[in-house]
Amino acid sequence: MLEQLRAELGEVLVTDPVALDALRADKSGQRSDGPPLALVEAREVAHVQAALRWAHAHDVPVVPRGAGTGLAGGAIGRSGELVVSTARMTRVLEISADDELAVVEAGLVNAALNAALAPHGLWYAPDPASRDISTIGGNIATNAGGLMCVKYGVTREAVLGLAVVLADGRLLRLGRRTVKGVTGYDLTALFIGSEGTLGVVVEATLRLRRLDRGEVVTLSAAFPDVAAAAAAAAAITAAGIRPAALELLDASALEAIGAHLGLDLGARAAQLLVQTDGAAAAVEAAAVLAILGAHGGAAERAADADEGERLFAVRRAFHPAMERLGTVLIEDVAVPRSALPDMFAAIGRIEREHGIRIPTVAHAGDGNLHPNFVITAHDGSGEVGVPDEVWAAADDLFRECLRLGGTLTGEHGVGLLKRRWLRDELGDDAVELQRGIKAVFDPTGILNPGKVF
Amino acid sequence: MLEQLRAELGEVLVTDPVALDALRADKSGQRSDGPPLALVEAREVAHVQAALRWAHAHDVPVVPRGAGTGLAGGAIGRSGELVVSTARMTRVLEISADDELAVVEAGLVNAALNAALAPHGLWYAPDPASRDISTIGGNIATNAGGLMCVKYGVTREAVLGLAVVLADGRLLRLGRRTVKGVTGYDLTALFIGSEGTLGVVVEATLRLRRLDRGEVVTLSAAFPDVAAAAAAAAAITAAGIRPAALELLDASALEAIGAHLGLDLGARAAQLLVQTDGAAAAVEAAAVLAILGAHGGAAERAADADEGERLFAVRRAFHPAMERLGTVLIEDVAVPRSALPDMFAAIGRIEREHGIRIPTVAHAGDGNLHPNFVITAHDGSGEVGVPDEVWAAADDLFRECLRLGGTLTGEHGVGLLKRRWLRDELGDDAVELQRGIKAVFDPTGILNPGKVF
Structure with missing residues (x-):
């Protein structure tokens, strides 16, 4: 056959x-x-x-x-x-500076796209932590966000159109090259975040921004406890400031990163990293500094861009540091920004009650947390499944998140891991409608069966 | 019964x-x-x-x-x-400054929402020209844009969640209160722009912005011909400047507005109105002034906010001015921004070849044009249909727009008026998939039959 x-x-x-x-x-x-x-x-x-x-x-x-x-x-x-x-389909088919768009194949790596755009003074904003290794097609499949989507938007806001191969092999072009449009249903938005269940994305028309971010100011603040850091983050967004990045690291995350990088990060209970940019960068940074201080943060301002990069390198080292710890279950809940302190409190409770270490970082500016459930120290013997007791702790986490008005996944997708909680968030009616939509695109059910649903 | x-x-x-x-x-x-x-x-x-x-x-x-x-x-x-x-369902159910969101009923008028938000220092950005009379539910049905969506986004970018009543009367809640999320397909985005064909929107959770736009600078420039004005508009966006509003009016539009307002707008062949705001307002305005001058525009800068408002009042008087002219067919094509000069050239050709007057304004910053086909002087005798020769001219317009990589409708929807061109833009496969999606939500076909499809 x-x-x-x-x-x-x-x-x-x-x-x-x-x-x-x-x-x-x-x-x-x-x-x-x-x-x-x-x-x-x-x-x-x-x-x-x-x-x-x-x-x-x-x-x-x-x-x-x-x-x-x-x-x-x-x-x-x-x-x-x-x-x-589609990992070998990596061509950049078009770059238009005048229309601020690019047409690329799905297998192009996110960072490779930005390398191709830089000489044109252009920038594709969605920047998942995996940007050096993940593809545009994968970013589309999960509606990837990243550190800077708090100001510059997630993948759905950066995709104008798609070419997709349907379940029976037909090629279909969706969306447009214009910035506005309402001819029929938005099938482009429907595909973004659909995790390979509706068709295979082979090409994308992407909305670009100008590379020049103007002045960039980076701030860092250590806090006596994670509650104070979370409250400070919520206060920054509640003050109407829109930083380009606003990241929170808890004590467990800092300890693991310190060990990985060989840095003495002290006995910091929590750290906030804030970046402002553009014409308002200095004014916004001053307002942020005042809020950090009012919440008990010991804040410092990076002297220059290089020092700013070094501060953010600590955050970017989180995933490698976790890999070094052994097998982890990487979670991805999101809550309304005002609920960030409550969500961190819940994580602390779950750590204590379930006896599991859960180092957590958060894209605090948009209420998206990545609690990492540490399963086991890596012994070199290969793969380790997720034990029942870890799933019990994750279940506790998901229920707290939904109770706070949150969602199971901010930017990683449902995949295999969160299927069992899908109905808890969406309800039976919405799940049945979604399955109906899937059947329209994939009547025989050959596309990624068992994923999402 | x-x-x-x-x-x-x-x-x-x-x-x-x-x-x-x-x-x-x-x-x-x-x-x-x-x-x-x-x-x-x-x-x-x-x-x-x-x-x-x-x-x-x-x-x-x-x-x-x-x-x-x-x-x-x-x-x-x-x-x-x-x-x-839903026009009598006008309640504001919740305003959260901390989470920058509001929950409102569908019948609330756009401007009434902003009046309710102002004391909280908040702002709902989509501002269709109809903002004083159109509802949030109607804005959602057509994915309404407006003057400021060039910088602040259209309706789809401002809606987090919806409550909808399905064809059989069930109530369904879609979306979320978080700024990020990828649990299942984005049914919220699917409903936005669906023109009442999938369900009845009864409630919306809206993403808000801070009311304080900082400094606002308004510029106005008269041009010797519409081609020069269109080229200047395309040059402004191609330079990477993102004005808060960038509007173009052609000679015919200016003449009609002048007659309506009793203003002497001179014998202007075209006018551009530009607004910049925020911390970069002054720097961007200086860059815009240079581009306007380089394209032959006679530019002036409003002395203050009041004068700026007066300049924009000319633009906002366009629809009343058209109503005064008699019956018009209001079109809504959008093209990639670089194609704006070509689209205006095509409109001029269509005016000459079809012998029809087509006053045109454009949200030039996002390539969205509103050509108004003047059908007849109003004689007080009631309604006038669209004659075949006007449809022939509109058909010519739509084909030019699609040839330039554009779309039939930027922000008004397909409704009854553009059904016959739907397949020209989307293709047969996409239309069949869209009809399949409609059947999932509305299996017996009772929701707004004959509209869109």
């Missing part, structure tokens, strides 16, 4: 066992039951179309995949599935 | 012939074949639910309606239809 596809695709179809084994995991710590049937390493749109036509004809489940850096298991390949990767 | 609904709704159900006759029209100049069956003037969500339950049980078509200010015929009631109006 596969030979038919091989005849059409040649070396684009990969069945090497080592390559297939790698597709069983992503960065979520999950690992599937067994290797997928095969991998299509598409170089062009026609390869994706051929793969989907074949899968549709033979009723083979398809897992769309980019760089495999997802944190919710959405791109994990299982036995009997065909993984269709 | 209707008596059953009357028993349930009492005076909320209106069958007065004068009231029903008014529902045959909106602000599009279209008028339906006959008055609808009845009007439900809902005061609360339960009224909308009762109306939909009844309509669903009796297979009666439902037309959701707000203030009836639509420009595409989307809320026009026809014979045999039940109009469900």
Whole structure:
């Protein structure tokens, strides 16, 4: 059966066992039951179309995949599935400075796009922590945010149009090149965050910004406890200040980062990192400094951009520091910004009651927290599943988050990891409507089955 | 049959012939074949639910309606239809300054919302020209933009969540109170711009901004011809400047406004109005002045905010001026910003070739043009349809717009007026998928039939 596809695709179809084994995991710590049937390493749109036509004809489940850096298991390949990767489709098809847009293939890495844009004085704003390794297609699949989306918007606000391959192999163009438009339903927005369940994104028309951010001021403040830091963060946004980045690190996170970087971060209970930019950077920074001080923060202002970068390097080292600790379950809840102190209090309670260490960082400016449940010290023996007691603690976390008016996932997606809580947030009616929409795009259910729903 | 609904709704159900006759029209100049069956003037969500339950049980078509200010015929009631109006559901349910959000009923008028927000120092940014008369629900139905969306975003960027009544009367809550989230498909975005075809929006959770815009600088420039003005507008956005408003008026529009306001606007061939705000207002205004001059514009800077308001009052008088001219077909195409000069050249050609006067204003900062096809002088005799020769000219316009990479409608919607061009823009596959989505929400097809599709 596969030979038919091989005849059409040649070396684009990969069945090497080592390559297939790698597709069983992503960065979520999950690992599937067994290797997928095969991998299509598409170089062009026609390869994706051929793969989907074949899968549709033979009723083979398809897992769309980019760089495999997802944190919710959405791109994990299982036995009997065909993984269709766009990771080798990395071309920049167009850059228009006049219209502030770019057209790119889905496999282009986020940071590579920005490297290509820089000579044109342009910038693609969504900056997930994975920006050096994750693809634009993957960013679209999960509606990725990042450190600067608090001011510059998430992926949904940065995508004008898409080209997608449907379940039966047809190519469909959605959206537009204009900044406004309301001709029919917004299918582009529907695809963003759909985690490969509606079609395979092969190309995107992206809305760009100018690279010049003007003056950039970076502030850092140590706090005596995480409650004070969370209150300060909520007070900054409540004051109407819109920093370019506003990051919070708790004591556990700081300790792990200090160990990883070999830095003495002291016995800091919590730290806030704030960046302001543009014409109002200095005025906003002064207002932020006053708020930090009023909440008991010991604040310092970076002398220059290099020192600012070094301060943020501490934050960017969080994920590597966690990997060094061993296996972690990386969570991604979001709450209304005013509920940030309550959410941190709940995390403290869950740590104590469940006896689990939960280092947490937060994109505090938009109420998005990443609590990392430390499962085990890494012993080099390979993968570790998520034990029941960790899921019990995560369940406690999700319920607190929903109670505070929050959401299960701010920017990582549902994937495999959060399916069981989907109805708790959305309700039965909304889930049934969503399944109805999926059936419109994928009537035979071959697209990423078992993910999200 | 209707008596059953009357028993349930009492005076909320209106069958007065004068009231029903008014529902045959909106602000599009279209008028339906006959008055609808009845009007439900809902005061609360339960009224909308009762109306939909009844309509669903009796297979009666439902037309959701707000203030009836639509420009595409989307809320026009026809014979045999039940109009469900949310115009009397005008409560502000919650204002949270800390979380920069408000929860409001759908019938609240846009300007009334901003009046309620002002004492809290908050602002809802989407500002359609109809802001004094159009409702938040209507703004959501058409994804309304306005003068300032070039910098502050359209309706889709300002809505966090919705409550909607489904075709069978069930109430469904969509979206969230958090600024980020990716749990399941974005049904909120799907409803925005859906023109009453998926459900009845009864409540919205809106994302707010701070009212304080900082310094506001207003510039005005007269140009020797519209091509120069369009080129200047494209040059301003291409320079990376993001004005708070950037409006273009052509000679015909200026002449009509001058007559309406009793102002001597001279024999201006075109005018650009530019507003910059915030900490960079002065720097950006200086850069804009240089670009205006380089393109042959005779520019002036308003001495103060009052003079700035007077300059913009000229632009805001456009629609009243058009109403004074008689019946007009108000169009709403959008093109990539760099194509603005080409689009204005096409409008000039269409005016000459079709012998029709087409006064045009443009939200030039986002490439959205409103060409107004003047049909006839108003003789007081009532409604006038759109003659075939005007549709032929409009058809020419739409084809030019699509050829330039544009879209049929930037912010008014498809409604009745643009159905016939829908497939030209979207293609057959996308239209079929959209109809499939509609069927998921509205399996028996009672929601606003004949609109959009």
